[in-house]
Amino acid sequence: MQSKVNTLNEFIIERQADFPYAKGELSRLLTHIALAAKVVNREVNRAGLVDILGSTGDINVQGETVQKLDDYANEKFAIALRGSSECCGIATEESQDIIKFDSDMAKDGKYIVCIDPLDGSSNIDVNVSIGTIFSIYRRISPRGHVAQIDDFLQEGTKQVASGYVIFGSSTMLVYTTGRGVNGFTLDPSIGEFCLSHADIQVPLSGNIYSVNEGNYKQFSSGVQKYIDHCKEVDAATNRPYSARYIGSLVADFHRNLLKGGIYMYPPTKAYKTGKIRLLYECNPMAMIIEQAGGMAVDNEGQRILDLKPNDLHQRVPLYIGSRNMIINLLDFINQND
Numbered sequence: 293m294q295s296k297v298n299t300l301n302e303f304i305i306e307r308q309a310d311f312p313y314a315k316g317e318l319s320r321l322l323t324h325i326a327l328a329a330k331v332v333n334r335e336v337n338r339a340g341l342v343d344i345l346g347s348t349g350d351i352n353v354q355g356e357t358v359q360k361l362d363d364y365a366n367e368k369f370a371i372a373l374r375g376s377s378e379c380c381g382i383a384t385e386e387s388q389d390i391i392k393f394d395s396d397m398a399k400d401g402k403y404i405v406c407i408d409p410l411d412g413s414s415n416i417d418v419n420v421s422i423g424t425i426f427s428i429y430r431r432i433s434p435r436g437h438v439a440q441i442d443d444f445l446q447e448g449t450k451q452v453a454s455g456y457v458i459f460g461s462s463t464m465l466v467y468t469t470g471r472g473v474n475g476f477t478l479d480p481s482i483g484e485f486c487l488s489h490a491d492i493q494v495p496l497s498g499n500i501y502s503v504n505e506g507n508y509k510q511f512s513s514g515v516q517k518y519i520d521h522c523k524e525v526d527a528a529t530n531r532p533y534s535a536r537y538i539g540s541l542v543a544d545f546h547r548n549l550l551k552g553g554i555y556m557y558p559p560t561k562a563y564k565t566g567k568i569r570l571l572y573e574c575n576p577m578a579m580i581i582e583q584a585g586g587m588a589v590d591n592e593g594q595r596i597l598d599l600k601p602n603d604l605h606q607r608v609p610l611y612i613g614s615r616n617m618i619i620n621l622l623d624f625i626n627q628n629d
Contacts, residue, residue: 414539
């Protein structure tokens with residue numbers, strides 16, 4: 293006899309008791325995010341059959357070419373969150389300023405959402421895994437009014453939930469509310485996300501390192517020496533490690549979360565303060581990795597979740613993954629930089 297299938301909606305409802313202050317609002321907000329993910333997943337899967345591949349010709353606030361699917365995903369998540377009545381506003385990688393929802397129900401919403409609607413969109417045309425990254429905060433401005441910028445510039449420690457959706461060989465939604473990390477795989481036959489990876493724990497060490505080695509000469513001495521260390525043969529530590537870099541944060545992170553590994557995006561001459569966005573990518577992924585037993589730090593060894601954002605589109609260096617590998621990297625940085 294098959295065990296009972298536990299859908300995302302059922303799981304969220306079961307865990308509602310963990311948040312007595314929420315009274316169901318957080319659960320409904322997560323459900324709306326999952327619904328928008330299904331809509332985006334449908335378009336991703338048939339992207340080659342409709343006029344949705346390629347760029348729009350526009351440049352976003354990050355200075356990057358906007359892909360058609362970027363626009364589509366941004367629109368669908370904005371519509372879903374606006375209609376949830378639990379969210380008073382969103383910050384998205386594609387928009388210069390925050391998006392305030394001004395309906396009476398939205399202005400009374402308890403939460404704001406920071407979202408990267410389509411991470412890795414430069415890989416869309418070559419059929420590489422892409423995804424969505426999101427984080428949820430309780431607003432700090434008075435309810436009954438539109439959202440304010442201070443609602444979004446909160447430390448990652450203030451997140452009440454974060455997660456990502458990966459659109460790959462299968463579509464998965466992975467999220468945490470600070471009570472562990474769980475993964476759900478979309479069953480297209482019933483149109484439901486079903487629990488497939490319960491209580492995910494990242495291995496303390498792994499044998500995968502993920503970094504764009506094309507920038508090797510721009511990295512600090514400490515990071516260079518750590519990469520060299522990853523390539524050395526050592527049977528006791530299962531080295532040399534395998535180099536795996538997809539160039540889509542969601543895909544690289546997801547693999548390392550399940551198998552163990554380290555993802556690195558150090559400062560370079562082109563991106564002196566790093567390239568990964570604190571609000572849309574670093575904070576949500578840092579919450580997930582910490583809940584799974586890993587670590588996320590910046591170039592100074594500071595915990596990502598403790599950083600105070602000063603801008604919606606702030607970029608920071610990111611080192612994230614298995615705890616022992618992060619600690620080892622920091623030793624190299626401290627000794628050489």
